[in-house]
Amino acid sequence: MSIVWTKDVDQALADARAGARPVLLDFSAAPM
Amino acid sequence: MSFINESFIPVKIHIKEQPKSFERFGAQWTPTIQLLDSDGTKRHQIEGFLPADDFLAQLKLGLAHSAFARQEFKDAESYYEDVANTLPKSDAAAEALYWLGVSRYKGSGDPGFLRQTAEAFKTRFQDSSWAKKASVWA
Numbered sequence: 601m602s603i604v605w606t607k608d609v610d611q612a613l614a615d616a617r618a619g620a621r622p623v624l625l626d627f628s629a630a631p632m
Numbered sequence: 633m634s635f636i637n638e639s640f641i642p643v644k645i646h647i648k649e650q651p652k653s654f655e656r657f658g659a660q661w662t663p664t665i666q667l668l669d670s671d672g673t674k675r676h677q678i679e680g681f682l683p684a685d686d687f688l689a690q691l692k693l694g695l696a697h698s699a700f701a702r703q704e705f706k707d708a709e710s711y712y713e714d715v716a717n718t719l720p721k722s723d724a725a726a727e728a729l730y731w732l733g734v735s736r737y738k739g740s741g742d743p744g745f746l747r748q749t750a751e752a753f754k755t756r757f758q759d760s761s762w763a764k765k766a767s768v769w770a
Contacts, residue, residue, distance in 0.1 A: 615641050621639055622640055623640065624665065624666075625643050625659075625666040626643065626644050626645065626665055627663065629647045629662040630662075
């Protein structure tokens, strides 16, 4: 299973406030 | 991977796509991992690459710190215990043992848990800075 990433921080925080889970931010400079 | 999906809402922020998010959250290097509570409060940060077990231990430590901050001490205990006992070779293990004792104390009010933790450090992680910090409880 691969990690299901989002790029929308504010939506992730809103989801977290809705009682989901903590937010994990991965700051990356890896080649895209 | 499933641990990450089940435990967090994972957000990928690439320096070329979202440089302002680096400023917003104070990320100064890559890779950097931050764990945020729902109100946006940063509870844990990992800077630089880590081998898999150390990385997993740090993520669990972050979950523990987050539960501790919410005063959910039983949950915090569970995560700290997991790190200390199942990932004992990780750098996070000694820190987890320290905070396990603090969580037990905070959850019960019984200072005996701090003394027990100081005793535990006499046979585990003796050379860690966390053993020095716990030594005052002996």
